[in-house]
Amino acid sequence: MRIGHSGGGSYEPGGPVGHDLGGPVGHEPGGPVGPALAALRWLGPPDGPAIELLDQTRLPADEVFLRCASVPELVHAISRLVVRGAPLLGVAGAFGVALAAYRGDDVEAAAAAIAAARPTAVNLGWGVRRALQSYRAAVSGDSPVPAPKAGALAALAEAQAIAAQDAAASAAMAAHGLALVPAGARILTHCNTGQLVSAGAGTAFAVILAAHRAGRLAQLWVDETRPLLQGARLTAWEARRAGIPHAVLADNAAASLMAAGQVDLVLTGADRIAADGSVANKVGTYGLAVLARHHAVPFVVVAPVSTVDPDTPDGGSIPVEHRSADEVIGIAGQPVAPAGTHAYNPAFDVTPPDLVTAIVTEEGVIQPVTAGNLRVQGSGADAIAGPQSAVYVER
């Protein structure tokens, strides 16, 4: 395993790693049980302004941080999935607005570019809008601090607040979700939903970790998650660091695994939840939900309230990102199909609400998943604060 930087920065392998998301964390490369490793950190002046991202495209072989000192660099990193996963995209988007403000860029244009980098994860635009609103309020206010500096400080403070909220939401989702995990559970998950996608322990993986710590988890089944292998590369890496018993399976082995009675619960995250409870998540999730229904296995989605989008009425209205054919006709950069072969490569699919047993948010458990129970109020398309405290929860 290689540990280091690309693009500068101040990372010291093995030593304490300062980060701005939740206090100092330690790092022990290679150990079976590892402590938290920040996936994103802000560098203020004089080292910055810059955002350092743990380059998730290079895990698990290399733990390398990529330094983004400009908004185009950040946009490129988001589109390449250097930083990924809905909650962390919200955090990254907000820090991106702060970066633009610190640099003296056109902050409105920068915010638009960042928000457009990936279309499905609603948290990205949500985080950008929150930081932008704070920036706008500060530069138009009558602070004694010069407007550009006041705007930059306000955007940064908002980004840090979003990160802190995300960490708190992770902890609350873990506690609520744990109540749905039976003793001796064999849990199947898809894609990657741990601390790599969050300022805390993540979404579905936070519940899995809580179940492991509570002694309730017998086995974690990790879908490899073609085409980009977030399960095999990232979730297996996180499970190993946490000491969780786990095995990776090819996505198309999930059916026979369920048929064999080896799965008690499916837990996934979400990139956007429409107002009717439709769930967009990594492609392959819908298939798992269909399988789970056929085999009478509960299918539970774990996501913060910031992933619920009241302005998207239903699943058909969710924009699904389509990505390069190269991701499908090759594996890990190696071509497997004849050059020039066409491919169908949606990054996400949409699971209808009737296939979702429950949605766990930081507010509680929504079950059954209906438009009525997932009642989102009072936040129009331009709402900045997002859908906080707007989910009706049946307890």
Ligand code: MRU
């Ligand atoms: O394309 P990615 O890797 O960003 O997709 C991520 C997922 O689909 C996750 O499951 C989702 O963001 C929920 S994680 C909190």
